[in-house]
Amino acid sequence: MFIIAGLGNPTLQYEGTRHNAGFDVIDTLAGKYNISVDGRKNRALIGKGIIEGKKVILAKPQTYMNLSGESLGGLVDYYKVDEESEFLVVYDDISLDVGQLRIRKKGSAGGHNGMKNIISHLGTEVFPRIKVGVGEKPKKYDLADYVLSRFSKEERAIMEEGCQKAVEAVEMILRGEMEEAMNKFNRKVKPKEA
Template identity: 60%
Template structure:
C-alpha cells in the first residue's frame, strides 16, 4: 500500500497558488483514478484508489503547510505504511516552472511542509516529487511569492507538470523510484 501526499494549504484563498501544486497534482491523480478526494480523516482529505495493482491512499493534509506532518503521520500509522511507501508531492522554488525532480530521500531543503513531515516520521527516507514553481523574484518576500498565483502562460506549463507528476507517481509505484528518476528528472531543462 502507498500513501500519496499532495502538500498545500486548505481554504479557497490558497487555491491554485504556487504552494498548492501538491493539491493540484492530487486532483489530477484522483480524476485519473476515477475517485474524488473528499473523505475527512487524518486531519486531511483523502481518497482510495489502485495503481498497478497496489492500493493507494491519496491525502491532502488540511493542517496548513507547516503542520503537514501531523496528517501524514496519522495516515501512515493507521494504514501501517512504511516511509519508503509515502510519496510526497510539493512545490520547489529552485526548479523552473513545470520542471519535475524526483528523489527517493533527502533533507527538507528549507521547505517547511517537508521539515514537519521529517520531524513527525523521524526520517528523511521517503520519496518525493518536487514540482518547479520558478525562482522568487529579488526583493519579494518568500511567503508572498509561494502564496501567489501563476501567470496564464505559466499555468499552462503547470497543468502539463501536474499530468507528468501523476505519470511519475504511477512509474514510482509500478517500476520503482529509480525508473521514475531516469524518466522524469531533468525533463524540461534548458
C-alpha cells in the same frame, strides 16, 4: 496500501497558488483514476482507489502547510505503511523552473517548512518525494508572498503539463520503476524554441 500525499493549504483562498502544487497533482491523479478525495481522516482529505494495480490513499493534509507532518504522521501510523516503500510526498519547489520535476528517494527538507514538519513527525528523511517546480522567487520578493501568489496564464499551462508529468512519475514509482522515473524526469528540459 500506498499513501500518496500532496502538500498545500486548505480553503479557497489558497487554491491555485504556487504552494498548492502538491494538491494540484493529487487532484490530477484523482481525476484520471476517478478517485473522490472527500473522505476525512487524521486532519486530511483522503480518497481510496487503485492505481497501477496497487491500493492507494490520496491525501491532502488540511493542517496548513507548516503542520503537514501532524496529519501525515498520523496517517502513516494508522495505515501502518512503510515510509521508505509505501509513502510518497508531492510538493512545490522554488529552485526548479515551473512544471519541472525532481524525484528523490530521500533527502532533507531543503528549507521547505511542510517537509521539515513531516520529517520531524516521521523521525526520518528516508521516504520518496516528487518536487514540482513553481519557479524561482524574483529578487526583492518576500518568499511567503511569492509561494502564495498565483501562476500567470502561461505558467498555468506549463504547470498543468507538469502535473501530468508528475502523475506519470507516480505511476512509474507505483510500478517499482523509481530509478527509471528519476532518469526520465530529473533532467532539465529546455524550453521549446519560439
